Amino acid sequence: MTEHGVSRRGLVGGGVAVAGVAAGAFVAGRATAAEGSAGPSAEDAFAFRGAHQAGITTPAQDRLHFAAFDVTTGSRAQLVALLKAWTEAADRMTSGLPAGEVGPTGGAATMPPDDTGEAIGLSASGLTITFGFGPTLFRDAHGRDRFGLADRQPDALRTLPHFPGDALDPDQSYGDLCIQACADDPQVAVHAIRNLARIGFGTVAVRWSQLGFGRTSTTSTAQSTPRNLFGFKDGTANIKSEETADVEKHVWVGAGDDARAGWLAGGSYLVTRRINMTIEVWDRQPLGDQEAFVGRTKDSGAPLSGGTELTEPDFAMPGSDGPVIPRDAHVRVVHPDTNDGVRMLRRGYNFVDGSDALGGLNAGLFFIAFVRDPDTHFIPVQNKMAKVDALMEYLKVTGSALFAVPPGIGPGEHVGQALFS
Amino acid sequence: MTEHGVSRRGLVGGGVAVAGVAAGAFVAGRATAAEGSAGPSAEDAFAFRGAHQAGITTPAQDRLHFAAFDVTTGSRAQLVALLKAWTEAADRMTSGLPAGEVGPTGGAATMPPDDTGEAIGLSASGLTITFGFGPTLFRDAHGRDRFGLADRQPDALRTLPHFPGDALDPDQSYGDLCIQACADDPQVAVHAIRNLARIGFGTVAVRWSQLGFGRTSTTSTAQSTPRNLFGFKDGTANIKSEETADVEKHVWVGAGDDARAGWLAGGSYLVTRRINMTIEVWDRQPLGDQEAFVGRTKDSGAPLSGGTELTEPDFAMPGSDGPVIPRDAHVRVVHPDTNDGVRMLRRGYNFVDGSDALGGLNAGLFFIAFVRDPDTHFIPVQNKMAKVDALMEYLKVTGSALFAVPPGIGPGEHVGQALFS
Numbered sequence: 001m002t003e004h005g006v007s008r009r010g011l012v013g014g015g016v017a018v019a020g021v022a023a024g025a026f027v028a029g030r031a032t033a034a035e036g037s038a039g040p041s042a043e044d045a046f047a048f049r050g051a052h053q054a055g056i057t058t059p060a061q062d063r064l065h066f067a068a069f070d071v072t073t074g075s076r077a078q079l080v081a082l083l084k085a086w087t088e089a090a091d092r093m094t095s096g097l098p099a100g101e102v103g104p105t106g107g108a109a110t111m112p113p114d115d116t117g118e119a120i121g122l123s124a125s126g127l128t129i130t131f132g133f134g135p136t137l138f139r140d141a142h143g144r145d146r147f148g149l150a151d152r153q154p155d156a157l158r159t160l161p162h163f164p165g166d167a168l169d170p171d172q173s174y175g176d177l178c179i180q181a182c183a184d185d186p187q188v189a190v191h192a193i194r195n196l197a198r199i200g201f202g203t204v205a206v207r208w209s210q211l212g213f214g215r216t217s218t219t220s221t222a223q224s225t226p227r228n229l230f231g232f233k234d235g236t237a238n239i240k241s242e243e244t245a246d247v248e249k250h251v252w253v254g255a256g257d258d259a260r261a262g263w264l265a266g267g268s269y270l271v272t273r274r275i276n277m278t279i280e281v282w283d284r285q286p287l288g289d290q291e292a293f294v295g296r297t298k299d300s301g302a303p304l305s306g307g308t309e310l311t312e313p314d315f316a317m318p319g320s321d322g323p324v325i326p327r328d329a330h331v332r333v334v335h336p337d338t339n340d341g342v343r344m345l346r347r348g349y350n351f352v353d354g355s356d357a358l359g360g361l362n363a364g365l366f367f368i369a370f371v372r373d374p375d376t377h378f379i380p381v382q383n384k385m386a387k388v389d390a391l392m393e394y395l396k397v398t399g400s401a402l403f404a405v406p407p408g409i410g411p412g413e414h415v416g417q418a419l420f421s
Numbered sequence: 422m423t424e425h426g427v428s429r430r431g432l433v434g435g436g437v438a439v440a441g442v443a444a445g446a447f448v449a450g451r452a453t454a455a456e457g458s459a460g461p462s463a464e465d466a467f468a469f470r471g472a473h474q475a476g477i478t479t480p481a482q483d484r485l486h487f488a489a490f491d492v493t494t495g496s497r498a499q500l501v502a503l504l505k506a507w508t509e510a511a512d513r514m515t516s517g518l519p520a521g522e523v524g525p526t527g528g529a530a531t532m533p534p535d536d537t538g539e540a541i542g543l544s545a546s547g548l549t550i551t552f553g554f555g556p557t558l559f560r561d562a563h564g565r566d567r568f569g570l571a572d573r574q575p576d577a578l579r580t581l582p583h584f585p586g587d588a589l590d591p592d593q594s595y596g597d598l599c600i601q602a603c604a605d606d607p608q609v610a611v612h613a614i615r616n617l618a619r620i621g622f623g624t625v626a627v628r629w630s631q632l633g634f635g636r637t638s639t640t641s642t643a644q645s646t647p648r649n650l651f652g653f654k655d656g657t658a659n660i661k662s663e664e665t666a667d668v669e670k671h672v673w674v675g676a677g678d679d680a681r682a683g684w685l686a687g688g689s690y691l692v693t694r695r696i697n698m699t700i701e702v703w704d705r706q707p708l709g710d711q712e713a714f715v716g717r718t719k720d721s722g723a724p725l726s727g728g729t730e731l732t733e734p735d736f737a738m739p740g741s742d743g744p745v746i747p748r749d750a751h752v753r754v755v756h757p758d759t760n761d762g763v764r765m766l767r768r769g770y771n772f773v774d775g776s777d778a779l780g781g782l783n784a785g786l787f788f789i790a791f792v793r794d795p796d797t798h799f800i801p802v803q804n805k806m807a808k809v810d811a812l813m814e815y816l817k818v819t820g821s822a823l824f825a826v827p828p829g830i831g832p833g834e835h836v837g838q839a840l841f842s
Contacts, residue, residue: 280619286531
């Protein structure tokens with residue numbers, strides 16, 4: 001705890017977190033700590049404002065709280081007011097400050113605090129907050145324009161098609177708006193979503209929310225590769241933030257991509273898939289079969305064609321019965337070489353949500369991917385995977401959503417400003 | 422990753438984790454790392470064997486995975502075999518080793534691994550695994566003796582009574598057996614429960630399971646006090662492991678406590694309560710009201726009668742309208758001075774499990790307490806709290822369970838050995 005400097009208790013001694021953001025900076029820069037701060041500080045803060053939203057190419061944090069919201073008002077003005085309030089609160093919280101100026105304990109006893117308090121004393125913890133707009137924000141289920149935005153709906157922002165094997169729970173799918181909060185301390189991620197939901201009371205309602213306890217991706221070459229609940233390394237071949245050409249090509253929407261949706265340039269599309277794993281069945285499969293399904297060794301993560309984790313798989317290398325990396329191995333099915341060269345920036349998390357009706361764990365992978373265009377970068381690969389991937393026998397997709405992620409927020413702007421102006 | 426020494430990849434270079442346990446040691450000692458180990462090691466391991474089970478007075482770790490199981494066999498021999506297998510696997514995993522000797526990748530390609538692999542490369546992470554026996558392990562719903570244990574059922578081990586305000590979901594309550602896994606890395610806690618469930622396949626089924634993302638208690642004077650989702654410090658007045666006389670008096674079952682259940686001496690009772698908080702309603706209460714409900718300030722956690730967090734509350738101090746700590750304030754209602762001096766050792770965790778039907782978060786506190794006798798140390802306090810505590814308006818209890826926690830496991834023993842022998 002500190003009486004001065006930047007802390008979630010509030011800015012007792014004045015001063016503002018200096019967000020070291022260069023417009024257009026590729027990876028959101030780390031904010032510099034305010035002078036004289038001790039204890040909780042902004043030293044582990046990422047800048048909220050910039051050319052692109054943080055939480056995409058930012059090195060994947062350890063913990064996730066993701067929430068989808070339904071808009072409960074018909075008022076465009078109220079919706080815009082919420083986006084402004086969310087922007088301000090997100091800017092503050094990602095700097096390690098309370099959600100509002102008064103803070104959790106700084107106000108009058110007769111007023112509700114403007115921060116809920118559970119992050120008092122905690123640092124920014126690498127928190128990023130990323131906003132997205134779902135197709136139903138533009139048009140309702142009957143095609144009606146809800147907020148005067150229909151003619152600016154991106155062409156690719158449609159409810160994802162039904163894929164083979166989908167067993168979607170509508171209460172875990174879809175949404176008008178989404179917020180992805182990632183942090184290295186789960187209490188900080190939960191605090192962010194909880195306060196944004198609080199601020200949205202009367203304008204939005206939480207449609208679904210998902211905690212992820214462990215990252216399953218690397219978005220920087222500086223990060224080690226984590227493991228998913230199949231026990232395999234996940235994210236080895238993910239786009240890394242250092243691969244700037246591939247990020248430009250596969251993640252950010254280009255200025256000319258969609259004539260109707262110029263507001264989305266510099267943004268991205270966010271796909272979520274709640275993928276339940278039948279881990280009890282998986283756990284009874286022989287090691288060799290598990291490795292054949294994945295196409296990599298379980299230990300080092302090297303492709304079955306040899307080398308180390310980062311060695312490119314050799315899909316032509318013969319094995320004793322067909323290629324050494326089987327035709328239905330996951331690594332082959334989703335590899336760019338077999339998918340017109342498309343890559344995704346994945347940012348998924350392991351989850352366990354209690355137990356299922358069969359006496360097993362309700363567990364799996366909450367898949368998140370950022371792509372330039374779902375029509376080219378997600379739907380074809382997912383269709384193929386659903387049809388031929390050997391892993392599909394151990395997967396059940398129970399949630400699905402697609403959002404358009406507006407570009408970064410400039411100084412004085414609010415999230416999605418270009419869409420609403 | 423390391424090729425030698427203790428690692429979850431297996432003991433490639435031989436050697437055994439040296440568990441620095443002194444029988445009767447008050448707090449389970451930290452195991453010493455095996456010689457020459459690099460990378461993942463047992464340096465952050467707690468000894469599994471000792472006079473008492475670990476995970477009770479052990480300094481509360483940051484993350485929780487708790488599971489309750491139903492026994493699906495009628496065979497006592499099969500049940501005992503499972504307890505032996507669980508003991509061996511728990512001993513290994515708490516030392517930072519894989520669940521089985523072969524490990525996740527050390528076996529034949531034709532065999533399923535005896536560890537699921539998602540903890541490869543992770544350290545012991547302070548993992549503790551604590552086992553408990555529910556009332557239904559002794560007698561079924563019709564009072565029938567299931568495994569020849571009925572005459573050894575502890576008198577106090579009965580389904581908890583219905584308390585005012587309980588809205589229990591049977592699918593989140595009760596259980597024949599329980600396992601509490603606590604660790605500083607959630608992937609390690611999940612890995613432990615998942616592997617124990619895997620080992621139990623065919624003998625037990627997961628009845629319910631609960632993740633906790635952040636501890637809400639301190640069980641050592643060396644720990645800082647965390648915050649619950651009301652935004653208040655929680656666990657300030659908890660029994661600390663250093664308070665050895667109170668631990669003896671309030672936590673461990675004494676040798677003469679229950680003539681039928683001598684096997685439980687040195688053990689404890691574990692109460693779980695899944696307490697949903699109506700956080701959206703709470704967040705709209707004025708700060709002064711929140712503090713009056715709790716009886717402490719939100720900022721420092723000091724009692725409203727003044728001082729610092731650790732100052733004893735002065736319940737007689739007059740305020741402007743009655744005592745300054747209101748008669749229905751939580752701190753007063755549950756304080757030992759107003760409850761015949763009883764104390765609990767609490768070990769709860771914050772949880773968020775998606776959203777509720779009203780557009781809010783399904784969130785709250787997963788309450789865990791270890792007590793010497795629920796009839797004296799839990800039920801009266803809970804009854805009183807349910808009737809008069811001001812916080813109850815913001816709480817809904819959706820899960821509840823009681824387990825008898827057998828004493829520590831000695832060398833060569835299995836968990837619950839005295840019960841079955």
